Every structure is written in structure tokens, then in C-alpha cells.
Amino acid sequence: DDPAAYFAEVIDADHKIEPRDWMPDAYRRTLVRQIAQHAHSEIIGMQPEGNWISRAPSLKRKAILLAKVQDEAGHGLYLYAAAETLGVSRDELVELLLDGRQKYSSIFNYPTLTWADVGAIGWLVDGAAIVNQVPLCRCSYGPYARAMIRVCKEESFHQRQGYEILHTLAHGTPAQRAMAQDALDRWWYPSLAMFGPPDGDSTHSAQSMAWKIKRFSNDELRQRFVDMCVRQAEILGLTIPDPDLRWNETRQAYDFTQPDYDELMRVIKGEGPCNRQRMEHRRRAHADGAWVREAATAYAVKQRAGAQRERVAA
Amino acid sequence: DDPAAYFAEVIDADHKIEPRDWMPDAYRRTLVRQIAQHAHSEIIGMQPEGNWISRAPSLKRKAILLAKVQDEAGHGLYLYAAAETLGVSRDELVELLLDGRQKYSSIFNYPTLTWADVGAIGWLVDGAAIVNQVPLCRCSYGPYARAMIRVCKEESFHQRQGYEILHTLAHGTPAQRAMAQDALDRWWYPSLAMFGPPDGDSTHSAQSMAWKIKRFSNDELRQRFVDMCVRQAEILGLTIPDPDLRWNETRQAYDFTQPDYDELMRVIKGEGPCNRQRMEHRRRAHADGAWVREAATAYAVKQRAGAQRERVAA
Amino acid sequence: MNGPFDFTLALGDDALVAAQRLGEWATRAPEMEEDIALANIALDQLGAARLLLSYAGELEGAGRDEDALAFLRDDREFRNCLLVELPNGDFAVTMVKLLLLSAYQVPLYTALAGCADERLAAIGAKARKESAYHLDHSALWVKRLGDGTDESHRRAQAAVDQLWPYHHELFTADPAAPVDPAALRADFDAVVSPVLAEATLTRPADGWKPGGGRAGVHTEHLSFLLAEMQVLHRAHPGAQW
């Protein structure tokens, strides 16, 4: 009946920890931080793509993009719900985001300058997210693992849609082709940086691996992503902006240039091109909606009081 | 030394009444109403054309349009200054506009839907304004007459620019030509209505004529405008949308279809396409600027106090 | 309006412009659930727009598909009602606008579902269910806002006062059309009046009745909406996306 022993056993057996199970405080804190950051990323990540809904170049693409941005809001909701099973409320987590005390993925601090960026986000950013998240479907914490299964399914749909946008552009007019290459040029290294610092500099990784929250190191996942992209870029006919990218027969993997981790650190610190814009946008939407949320609460209170009166009178 | 006799004498001799001269209260009230309405029209009239500054199709046209809208602000300022010589303040008059107790020209309650509308406003609306205003340069009240001389000079410059826009469009691509004709179709009758109701229904006219504020009747001015426009429309190669327009040898003037005066009354009453939009825009600009005006006042008070302290210390 | 082409085009334009305005809310809604709901409604309107514009293009027979109609007409060629092109304003304006629009679209699509034209009937049958959801959603919000706080009541009443004049245009008689809009008026009133009453909102007196949208005479807002919506498509003539 030692809960710590039971916890160790479950982890060891590759079974799931569930909300009512005992868990170490650090395990809980790590999960809350990670799931919340993931949820925040979905919500903030709506902005760069949302930027193109009004300008999508065909009605079909507009519908696909609207549905995608909507899915991201849905992912945010499941993930906040998963975090809530660990004893924090969504409102608290949203406050932590708005205060800047919790982060979201740095990739969303880059601007979407052209329509091709919508394709590049789908292909590269969702692609990197999937590489990161597929192992999380086997994460030791049950609610998170289950949320990830659902998220990954939709993400891979999004990734195909993004790839398809780029494929159409890459096989379109010279201007469209140039737009696609330009997007790849700008999004390639930031996407590589999504896997985090190199393993030597990664602070939380070892413990997360032991707890089976994480299953592969940053560098392993980054390599998997590069290997996947190289083949896809060939089909697209686009050039990955890395002159040192080449197949390494010994490693049976591609050698590639690492992203600029100093830049990653600057962006995490708040000095990316759009950090302030993204946060201000989120804060403004939240503040502008306050009177609406208050009205909904006031109305619900009145309705409950009315129902109560009716029950009493009956 | 009978001031009323002196007033009558000045009017009779076609000389000018000046601010310090005695004048009948009704004369003063009539002038304040008319000059204020004219000033308000300049300020509200900036909106329909201002709507196209951001989209002007060449940099030269953008500069000309910006300068024109700026001139209208300038006209507003001289006219408010002319009204102030009659003992009302600009702030009071602006309040009367914002409260809806004073009017502006109804023509500005129509929308500018295309670039050609900018041309049509210059040609027709400024053209009608000039026909109305040239006689006002001889108005019996000195400050108003002098303001009108300056305004008319700039207006005729604007009218030529508007005409030139339409001329270019009418001699351009088929789409440009259609745009020009469409603008003439929409602005023709509202421009005719600018001269006010027919003489039989005009309430203030007789007294204004006696006071030499007004020199010609609404219908006389309207006829003059139509005769002028017919020749100009021919040069443009555009068709005035009036199947009954024809030269009357006897009258030595064009017969034409009267505008819809019921529509004019509805627009004056507040039911034109843009009345609410124009007023809301003006009210919002005024309200949004309140903190700036307060800051300027507070700063000026501090500066004066500082200067005072320096003088005392000296 | 004249024939089935004009009628279908006008309905398609209503739905397209409504979708465009609703899409502007993405990432800006007052709560996350509402971000999802508004996107849903925008997607429904966009879906209806695509069906209607595609069919309008076929009726016209000039080879214009949904994208040619959506992206290559200017505002003088759009036939939507003025209501849908008005700026979003605050959430109360958006919800009152959606209430008025869907209280018109529900009986419209219902009538269409029974009309002789099979294509229009199929579109109507699909869209009326979606519109019924839009009506429920907006009616609930209008009640919440109208009977919520003093602030929300003030905003909701201001929204009703601002938008009410624009509903008249929706019911302009057109006896030759597949569905005569004038016949839908009673259904509209039967839905909207109780919602406003329950929301403790005052139905404004009928006075000003702005119109012109069906004839392509719009407000100054539409050309800005189209400039943004069409910019990319127009910048690459003939390109595939």
C-alpha cells in the first residue's frame, strides 16, 4: 500500500497514472507546466494562421483554414481539461499565460508574411509538433496521453493540408513557387528549434524520460524530423536552406546545420519578432470579452434563481 | 444715429455690415445658422472624400486628394471664424452639430462607392457649391463675403480637379468609363437637390434676399448649374441620367427633371444612407480626441504658470 | 432582382459576406468556446455560400465558378444585403446581427427546401438546419446580454437600435423569385419579437429603412472588406491555389 511504490510500478510497467492516483509533486508540477504550455501554444498558435483567414485565395482554402484554426481552439480546450485533472483550473492557467509566467511555443513569435507561410506552418510546424507529440501518446499520465492521441490525429490532417498548399504553390506560377521557397527559407530553422536546446543543454529532459513523460531526447526527435522533411522537400521540389545538409551513410541519417540556439533563447526571453504582438492580442481579446463573460454569469445566476423560485412554488 | 436706419442704408447701398455694426437679431440668427451650416458641411464633407485617400490609384492623385480634404478643414476653420464674429464660439457651434441641432449639407449623406465618386463630388458637388457660393461673395455681411471669396477660389480649383478625374476615367478603359458614368448616375439628382426645395416651398428665401444674404432663388441657381453641366458632360462624353433633358429655345435654358424632393426631405430628416455614419464618425473623433485637448490645455496652464513664476522671480 | 441567377447570387453573397465578417472574430472571441462556435457558424455560412455561388455560376452559364464570383467582382457587383457587410462592432452587435440574419435565413432556407428548383431545394434543406443552430446560438446570447448586466444590456440595446433599420431590406418583395422574401416577414417577427422581449430589449420603432444592397449600392464598408478578401487572389491572375 505504499503509493510511491505503486507509482513506480505503474511507470515501470508502462501503464497509466490516472488523476486519482498518488503522484510525486514534481511529476505533477512537470506535467502541469508541460500541458499548460502545450495548451497555450494551441491558443496563441491560432494567431499566425488566423492572420490569413480573411485573405485566403480560394473559398475552399478559406474553409480549410478556418476549420484548422478552430481545431486549434479545440486542442487548447482538451489540453486545458487534461491539465485540470491535475488540480489547476483553466482560469488560473490562462492568468499565468497572460501574466507571462507561463510560456507557449516560440515558433508562434514569427510572423506569417505570405500565404505560403500558412502552408509552411502546416508542413513544418505541425510536422515538428507531430514528431514531438506522437511519443506523448504513450506518456505515463493517462489524460495527457489520451488528449495527445486525439490531437495527433487532427494534426496529421493539418500537416497534410499544409503540405498540399506548398505542393500547389511549388507547382504553380513562378511567383507562387518563389513564395513557397521563401516560406521554407524563413520557417526551416525556427522549426528545427522547436525541439528545444541540444541534449547537453536541456534541463528537464532526464527526469521526464525517467517518468516516461518524454520518450526521446530533443536531438533524436530533431533528427527524425529532418530525415522526414528531406524526402518531402524533394517531392515538393523546394530547397531546404542548408548547404551542409547531406546523407550520412554511417549514421543512416542526414547531417544538417543546427538552428541558431542563441536566437531561440532570445525569442524565449521575449525578443522574437512577434512576442509582444501575440501577447497583446491575447490580452486584448481577453479584456474585451470581460463584459460578455460577466453578462453570461449574471444571466446564469438569474436563470438559476428563477428555476429555484419555480421549484419552491411548485 | 438710428442704427436700424443705418443698417437699412448699408444694405441698400450694397455696402457691407461689419461685426461691430448694429444688426437685427433675425439677421444675426440667420447668418449664424447659415454660416455654421456651411462650416459643418465642410467638416462633414471631408468624410466621403477622405474615404478614398488610402486607396487613391496614383501617388499624384493621392496628394491632390489629401490636399483637397485638408482645404476643406481649412474652409471649416475660416467659416467658424466668420461665425464667431457674430458672437458665438466655435465650441458652441461644434456642440450644436454633434447634438444634431444644426445641420450640414445633405449631399454628404451619400456614400462614395468608387474612385469615380471622388471625381463626381469635385465636378458636381463642388460645382453646385460654387454656383451657390459665388453670389455669397457679395453677401451683405462682410466677414462672410470675404471668407466666401477665399473659399470659392479654392473650390473652383477642386472642381477642375474633379472634372479632370472624370475626364481621365471617361477616356480610359471600358471599366473606368463605366465607373465614371455610374458615378454621374448616382450623384446627378442629389447634386440638383443641393440647391434646396423649389422656390415655392423655400421658407427662408424671401427675407434672405431682402437682406442681400442671398442674391438668387434656389430655382435660378439650379437652372444655372444644369446649363453649365450639360456642356461639360458633353465634353466628358458622359450621359446625364435625365431622358427629359433638352434645350428650350424660348427659355434659352435646358428643361430638366427635378430631383426627388421627398428624398431630399427624408435625407434632411436623417434618413439618408450615411447620416448616422457621418455623425457617429464625427462624434467618435471628437470623443477620442478629448484627452488630447485636455492635455494641451493642462500643458498650456503649466507653461503659463512657469512663465509667471519666472517673471515674478526676475 | 430578376431571375434565379440574381436570387441565388444574392443569397450566396449574403452568406459569403457574413462568413467573412464572422471569420474576423477568429482568435478574438470573448471565450474559447465562443471562438469555436463563431468559427462553426462562419464555416456553415461559407459552405452555403460555396454551394449557392457555384450554382449561380451554372445558372449564369458564363463559366464563372465560386471563386470567380467571390474574388473577381467589385462591390458594385455584389448583391448581399447591407446588414451582413456592416462592421462587426462589439460582441453584442455581432450577435444581434446574427439573430436578425438567421431569423431571416431559417424561413428562407425552409421555403427554399420546398421549392421547385431541385438544386436550390437541396441547398435549402442542408442550410436550414445550420441556420436553426445559428438562430439558437444568437438568441441565447442576445438574451444573456440583454438580461445580463447593466453594461451588457446597454450594449445589446445599442446594437438593436443600430441594426434594426437594416432588417427591412431583407423582406423587400420579389414575387418572381423562387421564394418571395416578403412572405418570410411574419416568421421573422414571430421569432425575433419574443427573443427581444425575453432579453428585456426594446424593439425600435420602424423608421429609416436603408437598402440598396440587392442592387449593388452598398455602404462604404463593403469595398474595404472585399479589398482585403480578394487581395491575394487578384494579385495572381489565373493561378491555382
Added chain:
Amino acid sequence: MNGPFDFTLALGDDALVAAQRLGEWATRAPEMEEDIALANIALDQLGAARLLLSYAGELEGAGRDEDALAFLRDDREFRNCLLVELPNGDFAVTMVKLLLLSAYQVPLYTALAGCADERLAAIGAKARKESAYHLDHSALWVKRLGDGTDESHRRAQAAVDQLWPYHHELFTADPAAPVDPAALRADFDAVVSPVLAEATLTRPADGWKPGGGRAGVHTEHLSFLLAEMQVLHRAHPGAQW
């Protein structure tokens, strides 16, 4: 930047985008006199833009005139600094932006007036006088707002905090250019610091230094500005206006 073409284009784009933003104030200024002043400044910037873009077109030698450069490039081809493309915000944001811009343009145009290229020298000689007026006007307003009411002080400080990071880009070294922007930094500081001090505003610490405009990597705002600015010109390819 590489040669005189890029340099001239960048300066022209700065002026054009600044004019476009200032033009958005027309009919919206806090007082009528300011409507006139802002239009004046917009006209000056537009005038400088026309001279610079025309000359850039000549330097390029590809037959592009001022309108081809203004209306037929997309945001990735614009070379303006990020500062000028940021939304207008409130009047404090607009005035602080104008202060930073004109405190850069005055020494820039002054240096240009003495440069070897006669055309650029003539443009510089004309524009520096206009920029000196813009600087006076914005400096006076920044003092009024900073040292006005609590509300105006708060807004002015927020504007300075928001915009300060964007001034760094203006002084990026470019030794090969007709005027090296890095050489203008001292003049800028000598003007701006006392204005902020007199306005009782705090100069923010230098941290984040956003850039990229000179390389065509802009904020998300620019493409919206251009969509609106270019819509009519692009809708009628080859037309004269």
C-alpha cells in the same frame, strides 16, 4: 542594403508608408487644426516619397516609375523600416512615432543634402526643411502629452515604451550607402533625449531591437496596409488615372 537604388528605395518606402499611415488620420484628428497639420505632414512625406521613388526607378533603369514602385510591389519587396508601418494607435503613438521618425529624417536629409549625388542632394535639401517642421510639431505634442494630464502622460509613456525598440533599425550601419545611417545616431540622441526629459517621459532601456524591414521582412501589418493602398491600382492593370 547594397547600392544607391536600394538606399533610395528604402528612404522612399519610409516616406510613402509614413504618409499612408498619417493619411489615415484625415477626419479623425483630435482638433481641426491638427487635421490640417497631419495632412500637411502626410503631404510632405508623400512628396518626398514621390521624388525618391521616381529617382529609384531611374537608378534601377527597368522602366518603373513612382506608381509602379508604390502600387505593384508586395510587402516582401518593400524596404521601409518597421517603425513607419506599425498601426497608428492613439494620438500619442502617432506623435511619438513621428518624433522618432523625424529625429532620424532631419539628420539623414541634412547629410543627404551634402552628398555627391546631385539628385539625392536636391531631395535632401528640400526634405530636411519639411522634416524640421515635423520634428518641431511632434516634439511639442510629445511634451504636451507627457507633461499634460495623468492620462496623457500614461498614454505617452506607453507609446514611448512600445515604439522605442523600433528606432534601432534606423541606425543599422551601411558604410557603402550615400549616407551611413550609423553616423546619424548621435544627432538623433541629441534631439530625442531632451524632448523626452522635458516631457517627463522615461527613455526605455535598450533591449529588444526588432529589424528586418530593410531586407523586406516586415511585421504582419504591412501587407494589410498595402492591400488597401494598392487595391484600386491593381484592379485596373495598365490604366491611367
